[in-house]
Amino acid sequence: MTEHEQEPEYQVVVTEAEQEEAERLGDELPATLPVLPLKETVVFPESMTPLAIGQERSIKLIDDVVGGDRLLALVTVRDESVEAPGWDDLYEVGTAAVVHKMIRVPDGTLRILVQGIRRIRIERRVLDDPYLVGEFVELRDRLEESKELEALTRNVQSLFARIIGLVPYLPEELQIAAANVDDPSALCHLVASTLRLKTQDKQELLELVDVAERLRKTSLLLNGELEVFELGTKIQSQVQSELEKGQREFFLRQQLKAIQEELGEGDPEQAELQELRERLDALELPEEVKRASDRELSRLERLPSAAAEYGVIRTYLDWIATLPWGVTTADNLDLDRARRVLDEDHYDLEKVKDRIIEHLAVSKLRNDPSGQILCFVGPPGVGKTSLGHSIARTLERKFSRISVGGVRDEAEIRGHRRTYIGAMPGTIIRALRDAESMNPVLLIDEIDKMGADVRGDPASAMLEVLDPEQNRTFRDHYLDLPFDLSKVLFICTANTIDTVPGPLLDRMDVIALSGYTEDEKLGIAKRYLTPKQIEAHGLTPERISISDNALRLVIREYTREAGVRNLERRIADLCRKAARKVAEGHEGKIRVDERRVRSFLGPRHFSGEARRRTADPGVATGLAYTAAGGDVLFIEAQAYPGKGKLTITGQLGEVMQESAQAAVSWVRSHSGELGLPDDWFAEHDVHIHVPAGAVPKDGPSAGVTMATAIASLVRGTPVADDIGMTGELTLTGQVLPIGGVREKVLAAQRAGLKRVVLPSENEVDLEELPAETRKELRFTLADSIQDVFAVAFATANGAQDGRPSSVKVEKSSSQAASARTQ
Ligand SMILES: Nc1ncnc2c1ncn2[C@@H]1O[C@H](COP(=O)(O)OP(=O)(O)OP(=O)(O)O)[C@@H](O)[C@H]1O
Ligand SMILES: [Mg+2]
Numbered sequence: 158m159t160e161h162e163q164e165p166e167y168q169v170v171v172t173e174a175e176q177e178e179a180e181r182l183g184d185e186l187p188a189t190l191p192v193l194p195l196k197e198t199v200v201f202p203e204s205m206t207p208l209a210i211g212q213e214r215s216i217k218l219i220d221d222v223v224g225g226d227r228l229l230a231l232v233t234v235r236d237e238s239v240e241a242p243g244w245d246d247l248y249e250v251g252t253a254a255v256v257h258k259m260i261r262v263p264d265g266t267l268r269i270l271v272q273g274i275r276r277i278r279i280e281r282r283v284l285d286d287p288y289l290v291g292e293f294v295e296l297r298d299r300l301e302e303s304k305e306l307e308a309l310t311r312n313v314q315s316l317f318a319r320i321i322g323l324v325p326y327l328p329e330e331l332q333i334a335a336a337n338v339d340d341p342s343a344l345c346h347l348v349a350s351t352l353r354l355k356t357q358d359k360q361e362l363l364e365l366v367d368v369a370e371r372l373r374k375t376s377l378l379l380n381g382e383l384e385v386f387e388l389g390t391k392i393q394s395q396v397q398s399e400l401e402k403g404q405r406e407f408f409l410r411q412q413l414k415a416i417q418e419e420l421g422e423g424d425p426e427q428a429e430l431q432e433l434r435e436r437l438d439a440l441e442l443p444e445e446v447k448r449a450s451d452r453e454l455s456r457l458e459r460l461p462s463a464a465a466e467y468g469v470i471r472t473y474l475d476w477i478a479t480l481p482w483g484v485t486t487a488d489n490l491d492l493d494r495a496r497r498v499l500d501e502d503h504y505d506l507e508k509v510k511d512r513i514i515e516h517l518a519v520s521k522l523r524n525d526p527s528g529q530i531l532c533f534v535g536p537p538g539v540g541k542t543s544l545g546h547s548i549a550r551t552l553e554r555k556f557s558r559i560s561v562g563g564v565r566d567e568a569e570i571r572g573h574r575r576t577y578i579g580a581m582p583g584t585i586i587r588a589l590r591d592a593e594s595m596n597p598v599l600l601i602d603e604i605d606k607m608g609a610d611v612r613g614d615p616a617s618a619m620l621e622v623l624d625p626e627q628n629r630t631f632r633d634h635y636l637d638l639p640f641d642l643s644k645v646l647f648i649c650t651a652n653t654i655d656t657v658p659g660p661l662l663d664r665m666d667v668i669a670l671s672g673y674t675e676d677e678k679l680g681i682a683k684r685y686l687t688p689k690q691i692e693a694h695g696l697t698p699e700r701i702s703i704s705d706n707a708l709r710l711v712i713r714e715y716t717r718e719a720g721v722r723n724l725e726r727r728i729a730d731l732c733r734k735a736a737r738k739v740a741e742g743h744e745g746k747i748r749v750d751e752r753r754v755r756s757f758l759g760p761r762h763f764s765g766e767a768r769r770r771t772a773d774p775g776v777a778t779g780l781a782y783t784a785a786g787g788d789v790l791f792i793e794a795q796a797y798p799g800k801g802k803l804t805i806t807g808q809l810g811e812v813m814q815e816s817a818q819a820a821v822s823w824v825r826s827h828s829g830e831l832g833l834p835d836d837w838f839a840e841h842d843v844h845i846h847v848p849a850g851a852v853p854k855d856g857p858s859a860g861v862t863m864a865t866a867i868a869s870l871v872r873g874t875p876v877a878d879d880i881g882m883t884g885e886l887t888l889t890g891q892v893l894p895i896g897g898v899r900e901k902v903l904a905a906q907r908a909g910l911k912r913v914v915l916p917s918e919n920e921v922d923l924e925e926l927p928a929e930t931r932k933e934l935r936f937t938l939a940d941s942i943q944d945v946f947a948v949a950f951a952t953a954n955g956a957q958d959g960r961p962s963s964v965k966v967e968k969s970s971s972q973a974a975s976a977r978t979q
Contacts (some may be wrong), residue, residue, distance in 0.1 A: 167281040179203070182228060182255050183274040183295075190230040190253060190277075191218050192289035194242045199359035200252045201346035202273040210267040212241070218288040219259060219267055227256045230277060230293055244282050245287065250296065250364045253277045273346075276363065298342050300368045310341045310371040316379040317348050323386040327351060345371045354378060361921055365942050366641045420776035426462045430454070433474050436541050441483040446638050450477050473575060476582060476636065481589060485596045485644060490521040499927055502547040503540055504681040509533075512668045513548060525644075530623050532604070532649040532657075535670030536786030536900065538720020540649040542602060544670075548648060549598035557592035559584045567613030570622065572635035582635040585622055585642070596644035604661065605784070614656040623647055623664055652784035672719025672786040672903045674927045675712055682708045686725045694732040703728070703733045703749040711752045714761035717907055719786025719900060771878045775870035777949065779862030780883040780905055780913070781854065782897025787904030789881055792859060794866040799842025800890030807847030810855025819888055820863035823942065824871065827890070833871050843867065860886030860896035861914070861945050868946060874948045881905040882914035890942045898922035906930055912937065914945050 172382070183202075193208075193215060200206045210219055222229045232251030234242045258270040277293040284290035300306075317335045321327045331351060338344045349362045358378055365371040417428075437450050460467045495517055501512045515529060529550075533541035542558070549556035561584070564570065572583035581587075588599055608614050621627045622642060630639035649665060651657055657665075671836050673681065687703055711731075716723040734757040735747045770776055770791050779790040805817050824831065825838045845863060847854055861884040867875045883901055885893040894916045895901075905913050915922075917938040923931065939945045 179255060179272050183253065185466050186253055186275060186277075186293075187226070187228065189290055189292050190228060191222060191281050192230045192232055192247070192251075192291055193218060194247060194289070195231050195233045197356050199233050199349070199356060199363050200254055200271060200273045201350045201359075201363060202252055202345050203275055203346050204350035205257070205270060205272050206350070207268065207270050207651065210269060214241070214288045216265075216267055219256065219269060223256055223259050228257065228274075229254060229271075230291065231271065231273070232279070233356065237356075243285070244291075247279075248364075250276065250278050250360075251293075252363065253293065253295075257261065269405030270737065274933055276366070277666050286896060293607070293971050296366050298368050299566050300342065303369075306341060306369050306372070309369060309376060310339075310344060313341075313344055313348060313372055313376050313379060316376060316383060317344075320352070320379060320383055323383070323390055323656060341372055342368045348375050348379065352378075353384060354382075429471075430458060432480060433457075433471070436478040440478065442477075443482065443639070446477065449638055450474060468573065473603075473635075476590075477638075479590050479633045480586070480640070481593050481595055484594050486554055486594050488596075489551070489793060490517060492517060492521065495551040498551045499544075499547055502550070502685075503544065505677055505686055506540065506544075506670070509544065509668055509670055513544070516666065517551070530647045530665045532651060532654075532662075532665035532667045533670055534605075534651045534667055536652060536672050536719035536784070538718060538725075539670045539672060540720070541670060542600065545598060545600035545648045545650065548646070550600065552646070552648065555592040555594045555597035556600070557588040557597050558600040558602060559588045561615065561619065562606035563608065564615045565608040567615050567618045568634065570615050570618040571632045574634045575637070579886055580635050582633045583618075585631070586633045586636060586640065589640070589642075589645070595641060596646070597743040598646045598648060601647060603651065604649040605653055605656045607658075614662060618809045620658075620660055620664075623661065671899045673721060674903060674906065675709065675892045676927050676929045677927065678712050678721055678724055679705060679708050681721050682712070682728060684726055686721060686728050690725065690729045690732045692737045693729070693818040696720060696732060696736055696739065700739055701732065701747045701749065703731060704751075706751050707749045707754045710754050711758070713753075713907075715758050717762070719903065727758060770878050774873050774875050775866055776911065777862045777866040777869060778874045778881045779859045780881045780901035781859070782856075782900050787897060787900030787902070789904055789908040790847060790849075790854070790859065790862070790911070792845065792862045792866045794863075794870040795844045795846070796841040796870055797844075801839050802842040804842065804844040807843070807849070808854060809847060812857050813855050813859060816857045816860040816886065817863050820860055820886055821845075821867060822888055823864055823886060823890055824867045828871070831872055833870060837871065856895075857885040857893075858883045860884060861892055861939070861942060864942050865945055865949050869950070872950070875952060876948050877912070879911040880906070880914060880949055881912070882945060884914070884916040884939060884945070892916045892939045892941055892945065894918035902926055902930060902934065906934060911935060912948065914939055914948060916940075
């Protein structure tokens with residue numbers, strides 16, 4: 158047990174009265190004083206210190222002192238671990254003190270309040286028992302007033318004041334006390350007794366008699382303390398600010414959350430879900446769709462957003478939300494207006510426009526344009542797609558277009574099931590989304606080029622789409638919900654109906670568009686294409702004009718097509734060149750004439766090829782009908798010594814190959830008439846070739862052309878270079894009718910031919926030809942191959958080579974009938 162302990166917490170500042178009493182007692186200090194050893198503390202003169210006394214000998218000492226003059230010596234122990242310190246355990250310098258108060262605690266120990274009076278040093282050990290008693294001398298302060306002393310004093314004062322501000326355990330009154338203590342020595346004692354200094358430091362301070370030294374030592378200690386405190390404060394404030402930052406953030410987040418909750422936003426996912434829900438709620442969903450979307454929504458809400466399925470479901474709901482459920486536009490079934498709109502957009506096409514108006518008239522009666530399917534069939538670039546646009550404009554419906562050309566996979570049309578990665582709805586549903594209405598005009602382009610393979614038959618899916626009985630509840634694989642297509646007006650386009658699946662064709666109202674004649678193209682170019690391109694190139698009719706002759710030249714020498722697509726491109730080329738000139742500073746109007754066309758477009762692309770090609774015997778010009786419209790076709794025959802073998806090349810279809818064989822057979826069986834030795838065919842191999850080998854060709858209509866080519870070869874006579882021919886040939890030499898007369902004739906005209914040989918039975922088709930074409934070309938109607946030969950091998954002066962003929966050469970179809978009866 159310790160001898161006594163300092164009773165904390167803070168020291169008491171001596172009052173003036175006490176100070177005076179202490180002064181008086183100090184002046185009359187007795188020579189000997191009982192010694193109370195102090196542990197872990199040093200008592201300074203002028204300071205009050207409470208002490209706890211526990212050791213028996215110390216209690217006896219206090220009892221005796223309090224019973225006497227109340228004076229004693231307080232001397233600190235060097236080594237605190239010593240139980241009952243003897244003389245050698247004590248420092249030599251201590252403090253004479255007076256006991257002001259004493260309290261007995263019930264456990265037998267004492268509490269006393271002492272006040273230090275004088276600094277003293279042991280001179281002689283007087284008694285060891287019952288407690289230490291010694292002889293002391295007072296150590297008086299050495300003090301020299303000086304500027305330095307004052308400076309030191311102030312320094313200590315200010316340091317002390319700062320420390321008091323920093324240290325929480327020091328009462329604020331100390332500040333005032335410190336400021337009021339002028340005596341440097343007393344200041345040191347006050348400081349030393351209030352701060353928690355190391356015992357050894359305190360003892361050193363006590364032993365310093367020189368006040369300046371004491372001040373220096375004090376300020377040194379204060380500085381050290383200050384540093385520690387400040388560091389502590391800094392750490393403290395760092396910790397504090399760190400804490401505060403975290404707290405601030407936390408607080409702000411809490412607030413944010415509260416605000417978001419208040420606004421119903423929650424976290425982003427929550428907000429996203431909320432938005433989806435609102436979008437879905439705003440729609441007029443059919444019962445079944447509503448149920449499905451609700452179900453998926455609640456599934457979504459239960460899924461963590463990281464789950465793979467989350468995205469799948471979200472995309473799905475997004476699709477549902479973007480479809481135009483129940484949204485329709487009002488139809489405009491004003492027929493006069495319809496006609497006007499159609500005329501605005503398209504030149505001529507009278508019959509086609511009539512058909513469309515009729516179609517609309519029926520719709521008007523039924524009060525619903527949907528349910529019927531129009532199909533425009535014709536060569537490329539004749540305006541099928543753009544007619545579709547016009548119809549939408551006429552009806553004031555939205556327009557959407559899909560192309561099914563090359564589609565082999567049913568899923569393209571109907572979508573993939575949702576279980577597939579990256580699945581999405583098919584092209585039909587996507588088109589309806591784009592149209593943003595349930596009743597758009599939906600143009601299905603290139604329905605003739607749809608294929609089929611192992612992935613399913615897109616045609617059957619298409620059938621379901623187009624069938625009014627089934628399309629009310631069209632089910633896309635992805636949506637897996639019924640979607641009503643019955644209000645959609647479907648318009649299909651095709652280049653040929655040959656490859657349109659039969660069941661589809663059955664449901665469609667087919668409207669044929671044919672190629673344009675030169676005059677028609679000129680009209681389209683003048684009234685539609687040129688103004689359109691001028692505007693598209695930022696020009697005005699004041700800056701550029703294209704003459705009719707220039708347009709004709711473009712049509713004739715820079716394009717060869719049934720439609721006007723390339724013509725439009727060439728006109729665009731002209732406009733572009735002109736725009737460049739204008740941009741480069743050309744003044745005034747640019748007048749595009751024939752010369753300018755040549756300089757703008759460069760060398761012509763097409764020329765009188767037919768004449769060059771048929772210069773040698775063995776080549777005849779046929780007329781073919783392809784998906785791209787009509788075309789001329791050169792059939793070449795060649796012979797060389799052999800054994801009568803027949804070779805056919807040029808990507809010919811089976812039917813065409815057979816008709817080549819039939820042609821050879823006919824010529825062979827009539828070789829006598831043609832002036833050939835009987836064994837000519839036995840000694841020669843014949844090769845028939847149809848150039849432009851990359852284009853597959855088929856059909857029987859080249860029969861007469863092949864026979865003519867072979868006849869030309871064996872006779873060594875070239876075929877007249879301005880004749881194009883078509884017709885199926887029988888083994889008996891009869892010429893049978895063929896299809897596509899209009900396109901074939903237009904192709905002949907485009908190619909610069911002057912005469913056309915057709916089967917007699919196609920005479921009716923001549924009525925269909927534009928007047929301009931009938932005027933420009935001469936037609937021969939042939940019943941037999943001899944009729945064909947008669948014109949083909951006629952000499953330039955009109956005399957006929959070989960046999961007398963039954964040929965009818967007519968200037969126009971109206972005269973053809975009478976000509977035939979000759
Ligand atoms: N009679 C016409 N009057 C005005 N412009 C026309 C006419 N015919 C075609 N055109 C124009 O020719 C261009 C090509 O027409 P469009 O694209 O409709 O051809 P298409 O028949 O759909 O061809 P494809 O079979 O290749 O799809 C369009 O700019 C169109 O406006
Ligand atoms: Mg088109």
